[in-house]
Amino acid sequence: MAAVNAELRFEHVSFSYGTVPALRDVSFSLAPGERAALLGRNGAGKSTVLRLVTGLVHPAEGTVSVGDWDTRGRAPESLARRVGSVFQHADQQLFARSLRDDVAFGPRALGLAAAEIARRVDTALAALELTAHAAEHPYDLPPAFRKLAALAGALALEPAVLVLDEPTAGLDRPLRARVARALADSAAAGVVVLVATHDLAFAAEVLERSLVLDRGRVAWDAPLAALLTSSERLAPLGLAPPAGAALSAALDLPGRPVRERDVAHALARVAAARGPV
Numbered sequence: 001m002a003a004v005n006a007e008l009r010f011e012h013v014s015f016s017y018g019t020v021p022a023l024r025d026v027s028f029s030l031a032p033g034e035r036a037a038l039l040g041r042n043g044a045g046k047s048t049v050l051r052l053v054t055g056l057v058h059p060a061e062g063t064v065s066v067g068d069w070d071t072r073g074r075a076p077e078s079l080a081r082r083v084g085s086v087f088q089h090a091d092q093q094l095f096a097r098s099l100r101d102d103v104a105f106g107p108r109a110l111g112l113a114a115a116e117i118a119r120r121v122d123t124a125l126a127a128l129e130l131t132a133h134a135a136e137h138p139y140d141l142p143p144a145f146r147k148l149a150a151l152a153g154a155l156a157l158e159p160a161v162l163v164l165d166e167p168t169a170g171l172d173r174p175l176r177a178r179v180a181r182a183l184a185d186s187a188a189a190g191v192v193v194l195v196a197t198h199d200l201a202f203a204a205e206v207l208e209r210s211l212v213l214d215r216g217r218v219a220w221d222a223p224l225a226a227l228l229t230s231s232e233r234l235a236p237l238g239l240a241p242p243a244g245a246a247l248s249a250a251l252d253l254p255g256r257p258v259r260e261r262d263v264a265h266a267l268a269r270v271a272a273a274r275g276p277v
């Protein structure tokens with residue numbers, strides 16, 4: 001799906017809002033196809049990381065790059081050729097007369113040909129199962145659908161990097177599953193997926209790596225499953241494990257799976273191995 005594949009790289013990045021420090025010496029890189037959760041308490045710096053990726057702000061020190069592009073020399077409109085984003089309250093930022101027009105806004109701004117715009121919009125709407133709503137006015141749809149529409153708009157850019165801030169807030173289980181599928185498909189196509197979230201159950205289903213920020217610093221960068229099955233690591237962050245991961249850790253299931261389906265399979269295998277009671 002991605003027009004290009006590119007690595008996302010933070011090298012010794014620091015950033016302050018005036019005198020308020022937000023990030024200090026943050027370094028990490030995400031390879032094409034990696035899916036990472038950006039975690040941490042409120043104020044830890046998650047949204048600031050995402051703003052840096054989109055070029056809304058630039059580092060005071062250090063470098064943020066997307067493939068061979070340094071974000072510093074680029075405005076968000078230019079970075080949009082490689083970076084798709086959905087920020088919080090995205091459902092309030094739709095403005096076109098139809099869902100289809102809203103999703104087409106980004107590809108149009110890239111100056112693509114009409115047929116290519118149509119192809120991308122169709123693909124993005126289908127990825128989120130919104131095709132049937134394409135002609136509707138965004139504000140005739142429930143806010144949760146508008147959130148999916150904002151994500152469709154980001155997918156239609158066919159970015160190398162997709163950054164999302166709390167994409168599942170306000171979504172019910174079926175809609176969260178749509179988002180999960182769309183992100184998995186994007187990653188499979190080589191897109192870097194970085195999601196700031198408090199929704200660990202969602203993260204467990206879709207994301208594989210975890211970056212935890214603590215007061216602007218990277219406090220943990222490792223597989224998400226290792227974090228979710230360690231209450232010693234989660235508790236200081238003010239986080240509780242999702243049910244599946246908690247069960248996996250409590251029963252010490254082989255491989256400590258965290259996805260619901262994997263936990264169910266592991267439980268079934270353990271039960272079968274024990275034989276009838």
Ligand SMILES: Nc1ncnc2c1ncn2[C@@H]1O[C@H](COP(=O)(O)OP(=O)(O)O)[C@@H](O)[C@H]1O
Pocket residue numbers: 017020021022040041042043044045046047048049
């Ligand atoms: N627009 C802003 N102006 C001033 N300070 C800000 C602004 N946005 C965030 N901050 C501060 O920067 C730090 C990191 O915030 P943020 O990146 O929003 O964290 P998170 O998304 O993890 O809650 C916090 O101390 C926050 O108060």
Ligand SMILES: [Mg+2]
Pocket residue numbers: 046047048165
């Ligand atoms: Mg935030």
